[in-house]
Amino acid sequence: MGLKKRSNVKAEFSMASLTDMIFLLLIFFVLNSAVVAPNSLNLKLPGTSRSQAQIDSKTDDVTISKSGNYYLNGKRISPFNLEQSLGKKAGGSPNKMDITISPESGTAVKYVAFVMDIAMRYEINAILTQEK
Numbered sequence: 001m002g003l004k005k006r007s008n009v010k011a012e013f014s015m016a017s018l019t020d021m022i023f024l025l026l027i028f029f030v031l032n033s034a035v036v037a038p039n040s041l042n043l044k045l046p047g048t049s050r051s052q053a054q055i056d057s058k059t060d061d062v063t064i065s066k067s068g069n070y071y072l073n074g075k076r077i078s079p080f081n082l083e084q085s086l087g088k089k090a091g092g093s094p095n096k097m098d099i100t101i102s103p104e105s106g107t108a109v110k111y112v113a114f115v116m117d118i119a120m121r122y123e124i125n126a127i128l129t130q131e132k
Contacts, residue, residue: 059127060089064103064111083118090122098125105130 062082063071070082077085090097099119103112112128119126 058098060086060097060099062086062099062101062115064101064107064115066104066107068108068111070111070115079114082115086118086124087122090124096123096125098127100127100129102129 061071061073063074065071070077070079072082072085086097086099099115101112101115101119116126116128118124
């Protein structure tokens with residue numbers, strides 16, 4: 001009798017399921033990378049130029065000391081009163097208000113970010129300058 005074994009072992013591998021898994025992982029990572037965004041401030045950094053910026057006399061100046069003291073046009077002011085004062089001026093002006101932020105050298109970033117946050121909330125144009 002000529003009986004043959006029918007169970008031959010074949011060394012084949014189906015790639016169809018592997019490509020499906022890779023495609024699903026690709027979609028997963030693309031969607032997650034679009035959702036994750038870093039928490040940061042939208043800063044408009046100045047370009048390098050050799051000319052000095054022309055500052056209007058109506059522009060208010062917020063000076064920040066190293067210790068975190070705020071000065072509005074040379075007069076010391078508390079953070080709460082600074083926000084109220086800038087809010088009133090920005091609300092009463094038909095045009096966008098402009099301020100300059102002048103921190104001393106070595107001032108902590110949180111103090112500058114506080115003033116920039118106020119400017120963002122009241123839609124005030126803020127220019128960051130260096131204290132002389």
